[in-house]
Amino acid sequence: MSKRILIFHSSNDLYGASKILIQVIDLLNKNGYETHVFLPYKGPLDHFFDEKQIKTTHLNFGVFRRKYFSLLGLLDRFFKIFFSIIKIVRYVKQNNIDVIYTNTSIILASGISAILCKVPNYVHIHEIPNNNFYLRIMGFLISKFSSKIIVVSKSVKSHWSKYISKPLTHIYNGVPKINIEVVSKRPSKKIKFLTIARLLPYKGHKYIIEIANYIKKKNIDSEFIFLGDTFQGYESYENELKQMSKDLGIEKNISFKGFDPNISKYMNQSDFLLHGAINPDPLPTVIFEAIQHELPVISTCIGGPVEILDHGNGGLLIPVDDTFKASDEIAKYIFNKKLIEKKKQYSMNFIENEFSEKKFNKKILKFFNE
Numbered sequence: 001m002s003k004r005i006l007i008f009h010s011s012n013d014l015y016g017a018s019k020i021l022i023q024v025i026d027l028l029n030k031n032g033y034e035t036h037v038f039l040p041y042k043g044p045l046d047h048f049f050d051e052k053q054i055k056t057t058h059l060n061f062g063v064f065r066r067k068y069f070s071l072l073g074l075l076d077r078f079f080k081i082f083f084s085i086i087k088i089v090r091y092v093k094q095n096n097i098d099v100i101y102t103n104t105s106i107i108l109a110s111g112i113s114a115i116l117c118k119v120p121n122y123v124h125i126h127e128i129p130n131n132n133f134y135l136r137i138m139g140f141l142i143s144k145f146s147s148k149i150i151v152v153s154k155s156v157k158s159h160w161s162k163y164i165s166k167p168l169t170h171i172y173n174g175v176p177k178i179n180i181e182v183v184s185k186r187p188s189k190k191i192k193f194l195t196i197a198r199l200l201p202y203k204g205h206k207y208i209i210e211i212a213n214y215i216k217k218k219n220i221d222s223e224f225i226f227l228g229d230t231f232q233g234y235e236s237y238e239n240e241l242k243q244m245s246k247d248l249g250i251e252k253n254i255s256f257k258g259f260d261p262n263i264s265k266y267m268n269q270s271d272f273l274l275h276g277a278i279n280p281d282p283l284p285t286v287i288f289e290a291i292q293h294e295l296p297v298i299s300t301c302i303g304g305p306v307e308i309l310d311h312g313n314g315g316l317l318i319p320v321d322d323t324f325k326a327s328d329e330i331a332k333y334i335f336n337k338k339l340i341e342k343k344k345q346y347s348m349n350f351i352e353n354e355f356s357e358k359k360f361n362k363k364i365l366k367f368f369n370e
Contacts, residue, residue: 004034005368006091010063010104012043014227014261015198016285017126020152020173021103022048025362028368029054036095038088038110051316057091059084061109066134067233088113099368102146105129105138105160111145120147123370125168128159128280128303130202136152139163143148150367157302169367173361175351179243180264181249190221191334194270194295196263196286197277199230199238204276204300207245209325211276213248214327220334222253224274225238227266229259245329272334275299278320280358283308287315291347296340298330308355314347 005028009021022045025035028054033159037049037056041065049056062080067073088109091097100121102110114121123146129135144150151157161168193212197203205226212224229272230238238256243250260266262333263286267273273290275281280303287308290297297315299305311313316333333339 001085002032002034003368004036004096005099005101006036006038006088006095006097006110008038008061008100008102008104008107008110008349010040010106011046012039012041013259014044017103017281018045019285020126021045023174023176023357024103024364025049025052026052027364031365033368036091036097038091058181059087061107061224064106064108064138066129066131069134076224077340081112084109085113085116089116092117092119105142108141109146115145115146117272121145121327122148122150124136124150124152125156125160126152126282128156128282135160135163139165141297142166148367150364153307155280155303155307156282159280171360171363171367172355173283173285173288174357175292176353176357180292189271190223191272192270193222193224193272193274194227194266194290194297195225195274195276196227196266196289197225197275197284199241200234201237202276202279202331203228203281204320205241205276207300207320207326208274209241209244209248209250209254210323211274211327211330212253213250214324215331216253216329218327218350220331223255224253225255225257225266225270227257227260227263245288252263263289264293267295270295273297273299275305277302277305279303281305288351293349294344294348296344297347298333300326309347309348309350310354314341314350315343 028035035054035141037054039058040060042058052340060075060080064077068077100110100114100119103124104129107123111121123142149166150169150171152173157168157170195208245254273295277300283304287297287305300320301317302320318329
């Protein structure tokens with residue numbers, strides 16, 4: 001008889017963690033597991049799960065983001081979590097669920113429900129929060145309400161190990177081999193920098209705008225393309241970015257494209273991927289995708305990108321706190337074609353060896369089967 005797994009995910013989109021979720025579900029289904037999914041709202045993931053005939057439920061289970069760390073926010077989360085637990089416990093019992101799998105560190109209702117139903121809760125941590133108070137609370141709760149824990153990178157493991165008392169199993173995300181048509185770029189004097197990320201402060205869009213300003217002052221014809229939308233409640237941040245571009249007089253150099261699932265179109269039209277996170281980014285999927293598209297990568301020297309680019313062997317790592325120095329290094333690098341090609345080839349070989357889908361599948365199955 002197959003094991004029944006109830007899976008919780010904190011969003012309903014097609015960004016990095018959601019893509020990993022699809023990989024995990026495909027793997028579990030192919031290996032005899034029966035998967036059920038809980039999502040906080042309707043969105044593009046529904047289409048994928050409908051096609052795979054996976055039973056999907058939408059429930060506001062009180063995703064515990066840092067923005068709720070206020071009196072009113074905590075009260076809101078308390079009631080959302082409390083009422084969702086009643087529904088989750090009922091679902092677990094009615095469907096004879098054997099395991100709960102929480103694909104994030106910011107859902108508490110799943111872990112509490114697991115304790116009440118006496119089933120294990122496996123937690124897969126993708127996040128690196130930067131608030132010590134938040135980390136202490138969440139680390140304590142994750143330790144209490146989880147049975148086993150996966151972390152997606154060494155950076156994530158190092159960050160959380162001070163706050164979580166249980167062992168952390170490090171499993172790198174696997175990069176599936178896909179057929180990508182790499183289109184030859186039309187010769188152009190304008191250098192295009194592509195950033196693919198949600199419009200959130202820690203993703204460093206303001207830092208990139210400051211870099212763009214310095215690049216323009218160096219008389220380098222350039223365009224900085226922002227591909228991505230934002231979470232509900234962060235709409236004002238997008239307006240701040242646009243106003244900042246205007247204030248610096250570089251609004252013509254900055255393009256806001258919103259979310260588009262067809263990232264290949266943008267990667268094939270760009271010269272560099274510029275990842276500007278100013279706080280540690282766990283293991284950004286977009287860097288893997290850029291490498292697969294043979295798009296040279298430039299990233300701030302912090303978090304998971306350092307691991308993916310093997311400490312700079314596979315791409316340019318720039319300072320995270322010095323826009324002048326960062327822009328200077330970028331300006332030198334983008335015209336060094338020999339070095340760019342060397343790093344690009346290195347990165348392609350490196351991710352094939354260190355982040356293979358085969359390794360990922362083997363380790364994930366071992367984790368679930370033990």
